[in-house]
Amino acid sequence: MTSTIQNTMNTGIQMPSSNQSNYSLTQSQQSLISETLSEFDLDNLTESDAVSIIETFSEAGIKPSAALEKTLSELGIDAKSLGDLANVSEKGNRPPPPPKQSTDEISSMVDYLTELLEETLSASDTGKLSEEDKESILAKVFEEFNIEEGDSIINTTA
Numbered sequence: 001m002t003s004t005i006q007n008t009m010n011t012g013i014q015m016p017s018s019n020q021s022n023y024s025l026t027q028s029q030q031s032l033i034s035e036t037l038s039e040f041d042l043d044n045l046t047e048s049d050a051v052s053i054i055e056t057f058s059e060a061g062i063k064p065s066a067a068l069e070k071t072l073s074e075l076g077i078d079a080k081s082l083g084d085l086a087n088v089s090e091k092g093n094r095p096p097p098p099p100k101q102s103t104d105e106i107s108s109m110v111d112y113l114t115e116l117l118e119e120t121l122s123a124s125d126t127g128k129l130s131e132e133d134k135e136s137i138l139a140k141v142f143e144e145f146n147i148e149e150g151d152s153i154i155n156t157t158a
Contacts, residue, residue: 024065024067025062025065025067025068025071029060029061029062030071032056032057032060032062033057033062033068033071033072033075034075036053036056036057037053037072037075037077040053042075042076042077045082045085046085047085047086047087049085050082050083050085050086051086051087053082053086054082054083054086054088105145109141109145109153112141112144112145113137113141116137116140116141117129117137120133120136120137138153141153
């Protein structure tokens with residue numbers, strides 16, 4: 001654990017703990033890394049560039065590891081510098097997790113949603129929800145539970 005924290009602080013990209021030490025990159029992942037980096041001016045990377053690169057790697061399932069650090073180094077990129085530029089070197093730079101929802105809160109939302117669905121379906125001639133019906137129901141749920149547009153209705157993170 002201490003070595004993982006130490007590696008995170010030293011490299012900007014979290015290095016593997018002992019259970020990840022055998023992690024290696026597939027040929028496909030190595031190609032993706034090379035292709036991704038070829039899209040950028042590596043001598044003049046911006047914060048936005050660094051964030052985009054890291055997000056691309058993450059979406060492809062490329063885990064922070066010694067193999068990634070080595071591959072980046074071979075392509076002329078210092079993993080620590082990339083992480084620093086993207087502001088991922090310290091946990092404090094990440095946004096806080098959303099507040100946890102209580103079971104009562106979720107149950108209340110489900111009950112309200114059920115009520116709205118039943119009302120809307122009973123008023124419908126077809127017994128099906130139109131896109132307009134769905135949008136109206138969602139807007140009512142957002143309003144009832146003070147959810148901002150773009151936020152998720154239910155927090156599914158642990």
